Amino acid sequence: MERIFKFKYGLNSIDLKLPQSKLIKEIKGRQDHKNDLISLTKNALENPIESPKLSQIVKQGEKVTIVISDITRGWQKSNLFLPFIIGELEEAGIELADITILAAVGSHRFHSEAEKQTLIGEKYYGKVAFKDHNCHNKDELSYLGKTSFGTPVYFNRLAVESDRLILTGGIVFHDLAGFSGGRKSLLPGIAGYQTITKNHALSLADKRGEGLKKSVDSNHLVDNPVHLDMAEAAALVKVDFIFNVIPDGRGGIAAAVAGDLIAAHQSGCEITSRLFGIKMRQKAELVFASCGGYPKDINLYQASKALVNAAQLVQKGGYLILFAECKEGIGHPEVEDIIQNYNDNLAREDFLRRDFTISRYTGYLITTAIAEIKLILFSNIERKILSNTEIEVIRTKADLNKILTNRFKELPDFYSLPDAANTLPIFED
Incomplete structure (x- = not known):
């Protein structure tokens, strides 16, 4: 048949x-989820992992930067979850004029106006500032030090100098970092080009002809030098809150996590492994x-x-x-x-x-x-x-x-x- x-x-x-x-x-x-993204977003923001609620973190008058993924990660549906994050900031007294959306393009291209609108959504497009990260513009970067792997850490100055920094993104398997999401919004997302290349070069085996390190692979975190380097770099900047989604494989979202950078991301990685790590x-x-x-x-x-x-x-x-x-x-x-x-x-x-x-x-x-x-x-x-x-x-x-x-x-x-x-x-x- x-x-x-x-x-x-x-x-x-x-x-x-x-x-x-x-x-x-x-x-x-x-496919074991039953909730839509709106329900998942509300629940994640109401029940952050090892963190106070976002509205309890921010204070009136503070400048807030929200990092989002670029258009190639459109499956994350930032246009649907951003209104809830921004709405909670508004309820806490944050003015729209004090909020900037920073697109974590890494070393990718910048966005067209139509793409910006797609990422932000109609409700807040044109009402909050939008900026594409530029990994090559040293004037827009702040140097924060070196990791134990020797990686010089340059991050977007706007994010570093903001009163509050919120990272959003999605968690899937990643052949370099083990998993995307969490610290990847910083490196490579809003890192300097030198930082990105030095970090990613940790994937190469020690000896010529051996290609790539076996520990640098999807689903690998514990002994993965690319991930460990990213985590060290992320520790050099104060991240106040994260919100990450996990896709369902059908164009929708299976789960969402929010809260502490490390704890919420770890929870999201565990969900991803359970849903999409298929034993063969x-x-x-x-x-x-x-x-x-x-x-x-x-x-x-x-x-x-x-x-x-x-x-x-x-x-x-x-x-x-x-x-x-x-x-x-x-x-x-x-x-x-x-x-x-x-x-x-x-x-x-x-x-x-x-x-x-x-x-x-x-x-x-x-x-x-x-x-x-x-x-x-x-x-x-x-x-x-x-x-x-x-x-x-x-x-x-x-x-x-x-x-x-x-x-x-x-x-x-x-x-x-x-x-x-x-x-x-x-x-x-």
């Missing part, structure tokens, strides 16, 4: 008719995966999160079919450079060790993730951009059906990952 499998692709979806009998497992997060025993010859649609597949840079997760399920020599629209292409010229202009991963590693940047790291991560498998990228990305790789770019279901027919006498057993960006296979020993 055949079944229709839906894979989100940009703002649409690709429907594939595949034999149900060949499906090993459809890997999804656990075997790999497969064929895996179909979607990033989860826009904005998770806005470009290859963002799609890399899903690619890395899904690739772990593919056996050596097997195939990963990844649905990623990538309407903005690669996402950064440095990603394209390290993918296209180096012939093997050792050469890419050498270049990364000489001149580490986050974008080059992402390009290197992509090529190492698929080193022993075959990637079929269903995408609008230009084929020539990836011509120096073995990645096959296709655009239509007809192209895909042709590949499946030509490569396999009979379709092998397969996994389906409809939201690979948020779902992490965890192999049991």
